[in-house]
Amino acid sequence: MTRPLCVAERAKVPPFQVMDILSRVAELRAEGRSIISLCAGEPGGGAPTGVSAAAARIHASGIPLTYTPALGIAELRAAIAGHYRRWYGLDVPARNVAVTTGSSGAFMLAFLSAFNAGDRVALARPGYPAYKNILRALGIEVVELDCGPATRFQPTPAQLRDAARTHGPLAGLVLASPANPTGTMVSREELLGLSTWCAENSVRLISDEIYHGITYPAPGAADPRGVCAWELDRSGVVISSFSKYWGMTGWRLGWALVPDDLIDVVDALAGNVALCPPAPAQMAAVEAFSDASYAQADIFLAEFSRTRDYLLDNVGRLGWGDVAPADGAFYFYANLGDAMDGFANSTEYCSALLERAGVAVVPGHDFDTAAGLGAVRLSFAAGFDAVREGVERIVAFQQSRVGN
Numbered sequence: 001m002t003r004p005l006c007v008a009e010r011a012k013v014p015p016f017q018v019m020d021i022l023s024r025v026a027e028l029r030a031e032g033r034s035i036i037s038l039c040a041g042e043p044g045g046g047a048p049t050g051v052s053a054a055a056a057r058i059h060a061s062g063i064p065l066t067y068t069p070a071l072g073i074a075e076l077r078a079a080i081a082g083h084y085r086r087w088y089g090l091d092v093p094a095r096n097v098a099v100t101t102g103s104s105g106a107f108m109l110a111f112l113s114a115f116n117a118g119d120r121v122a123l124a125r126p127g128y129p130a131y132k133n134i135l136r137a138l139g140i141e142v143v144e145l146d147c148g149p150a151t152r153f154q155p156t157p158a159q160l161r162d163a164a165r166t167h168g169p170l171a172g173l174v175l176a177s178p179a180n181p182t183g184t185m186v187s188r189e190e191l192l193g194l195s196t197w198c199a200e201n202s203v204r205l206i207s208d209e210i211y212h213g214i215t216y217p218a219p220g221a222a223d224p225r226g227v228c229a230w231e232l233d234r235s236g237v238v239i240s241s242f243s244k245y246w247g248m249t250g251w252r253l254g255w256a257l258v259p260d261d262l263i264d265v266v267d268a269l270a271g272n273v274a275l276c277p278p279a280p281a282q283m284a285a286v287e288a289f290s291d292a293s294y295a296q297a298d299i300f301l302a303e304f305s306r307t308r309d310y311l312l313d314n315v316g317r318l319g320w321g322d323v324a325p326a327d328g329a330f331y332f333y334a335n336l337g338d339a340m341d342g343f344a345n346s347t348e349y350c351s352a353l354l355e356r357a358g359v360a361v362v363p364g365h366d367f368d369t370a371a372g373l374g375a376v377r378l379s380f381a382a383g384f385d386a387v388r389e390g391v392e393r394i395v396a397f398q399q400s401r402v403g404n
Contacts, residue, residue, distance in 0.1 A: 013133035017366040021350070025360050036390040037382060039360040041180065041330065043247035044383040045300045048293035051248065055284035065279045070271035072099025072255070076282050079289045080255050086289075087212075088228045096258050098266050101277045103210050103241035103254035107134060108273065110237045110256060113265045114204045115140050119171035122163050124155045126333070126368035126375075128180045128208075135174075143167050146370065153182040153324055154190065157197040164201070173198055176208035177226060178215065178328030181367045181377040185215065185327040188227045195232045205229060205236030210254070213245035213297070215328035216305055226328065235259050244329070245297050246288050251281040304330050307380040307387050317395050320376075332378040333364070339398050345373040357397035359390045 021039045028035050046052070058065075071077065077097040084090040100106040107130070115121060117139030123131050125144040132142040145159045155175065164170050175194060177185045186194065198205045207229035217224040229236050241254035258266050270276075287293060311332050315323055321337030336346055343349040346363040354360050364375025380387045 010137045010139060013137055014129070016129055016133075017347075018362050021354070021360050021362060024354065028354070028358070033358055035354070035358045035360060036386055036393060037360045038378045038380065038387065038390050039362045041244070041379050041381055042249045043244065043300060043304075043330070043381045044386070045247045045303075047248045047251065048246060048288060048290075048296045050287040050290055050293050050296075051246070051284050054287040055280060058280050058283050068276040068279050068282060070274075070276055071267055072097070072277055073279075073282050076286050079286050083289055084228065084230075084257075087225050088231055090228060090230055092230065092257060096260070096263055098256045098258050098263070098270065099277050099282060100254045100256060100270070101274050102243065102252045103208070103239050104130065105270075105274060105277070106237075106239045106241075106254045106256040107131070107206075107208075109266050109269050110206050110239065110258075111135060111138055111140065112269055112273075113258075113262045114206070114237065115171050120167055120169065121172035121174060122155065122160060122170050123174040124153065124176070124179065125370060126153065126181055126364065126372055127174075128176060129366055131174050140171075141167075143170065144370075148371070149322060149324075153179060153184045154186050155194065156190075157193050160194070160197055160201075160203075170201070170203050172204045172206060174206045174208065175229075176211075178211040180211070180329060181331050181333040181362075181364070182324035183211075183326035183329040183331045183333065184324055185226060188223055188232075191227050191229065192232050195229060195236070199233055199235060205233070207236055207238045209238055210241040211244050211329040212240065214301060214304060214330060216308060216326070230257055235261075237262070242285055242288060245301075246293065247297070247300060248281075248285070248288070251278070251285065253277055253281050253285050303384060304380065307384045308332075310384065310388065311378070311380060311391070314391055318391065319395075319398055321374075330379055330381040332380060333367075333375060334378075335364075335375050340374055342401065346376050347373075350376060353394065353397055357393045359393045359397070 018039055025035050025037050077094040080097045081092045081094045084092040120141045120143050121135055122143040124147040135142050143163050145155045147153045212226040229238050238257035242248040319339050321335035324333040340349055350363045362377045364372030
């Protein structure tokens with residue numbers, strides 16, 4: 001009798017509900033339904049014109065699209081280093097830039113290179129679910145920090161001290177600013193406090209900065225794009241992407257700033273795990289750092305800002321409860337409040353909203369398994385017109401239920 005084949009226990013991670021919702025959106029649209037999708041963090045404008053034009057030239061030229069160096073082509077690594085001089089005044093050696101297959105590839109390389117199986121890594125809850133799912137799949141213990149409105153949904157050194165006392169020494173902290181799903185950011189002073197605590201306690205900081213540039217600062221703010229962790233300490237790993245500010249989600253390109261002690265390890269891992277990032281995407285992405293591409297991305301940023309203002313102005317009409325501040329990114333994270341009456345949880349609410357009103361948003365349980373059952377995340381990356389129509393449908397959906 002043959003022994004049944006097994007499925008690895010570490011592979012049994014929860015699915016990312018956004019992907020399941022997107023599949024249902026596609027099914028409903030195929031049936032002819034009008035669906036407003038406000039679930040994915042995917043900018044509606046697409047890549048800058050210059051990047052798309054460069055890609056067309058590359059494909060038309062007949063240039064052989066072969067493997068590249070594992071950490072990316074030299075021209076793109078140098079352009080990314082130049083980006084840090086432009087935005088932050090940082091001198092980043094190109095050798096410390098690792099181009100990856102999306103930021104997801106950067107997270108995988110960072111976690112593999114910086115942490116051993118059995119290590120403890122802290123992260124904020126609510127937060128992007130892939131962090132903890134990847135970490136747990138790698139045999140790393142995840143310590144979730146309960147980060148609610150009192151800390152503006154961001155971790156603090158005090159929480160890290162408490163976590164280390166309760167669970168044992170930490171090996172890492174994953175920090176996102178702006179954060180997904182809340183959009184909240186840490187100030188320079190707050191980042192300095194976290195960075196200092198990490199340095200003093202031999203904790204590797206993994207700083208997710210993929211939403212840098214999509215920020216809504218007050219006039220005259222000192223750090224309008226966000227604060228890069230390498231401005232304060234270069235022992236951590238900074239992760240970013242072309243997907244958000246430049247709207248290049250399907251191009252599957254991200255990068256990491258890798259400290260000297262990890263760069264050779266990351267290079268070796270990258271060559272084994274993925275060989276290299278997509279060659280044509282790398283070649284075209286150099287154009288993302290042109291003046292014209294920055295200017296075009298900032299036009300889309302202005303549209304995000306306008307849409308965010310519209311949502312904040314319509315909180316009362318939506319009838320939802322407490323709303324996260326949304327300092328950056330393009331997410332609107334809120335408790336449903338009285339709008340959840342008649343539903344067991346936000347998953348039921350979101351399902352009914354999609355099926356009956358044709359609006360797709362994401363239940364908060366995806367981001368917070370402890371307190372997210374009554375929350376939702378609405379992405380306003382789709383643009384002003386889609387969000388305005390979505391809000392009207394949500395309001396009508398909720399009004400139709402009054403008294404039922």
